[in-house]
Amino acid sequence: MHEVALCNSLVGLIQDQQRQRGFRRVNRVIVEVGVLGHVDPHALDFAFDVESKDSPAEGAVLEIREIEGRAWCMDCSNLVTILKRGDPCPGCGGFAMIVEQGDELRLKELEVI
């Protein structure tokens, strides 16, 4: 389950932020998750609860915002929106796609005390 690994590095990032900014606790964590990354929001939520134990983010609310997948089509030279990896270009039906966005997990915002 790669959600556990993702949350592990997310908690690491939060601890880095705590060292830099000196807050006590985290109320809410807002992350952006690309729809192409095969991340299950429920599994992510669960993994976050487990991984954040004994960290400043323990008990914090995890808010997950999905961001769409975007890819560059080399056949028609357009930036297009795709729903999953391996989808053809909605414009020309080609498969020469380079994914530009949508498989990342990004820490967007921390609400801290």
Ligand SMILES: [Zn+2]
């Ligand atoms: Zn195309």
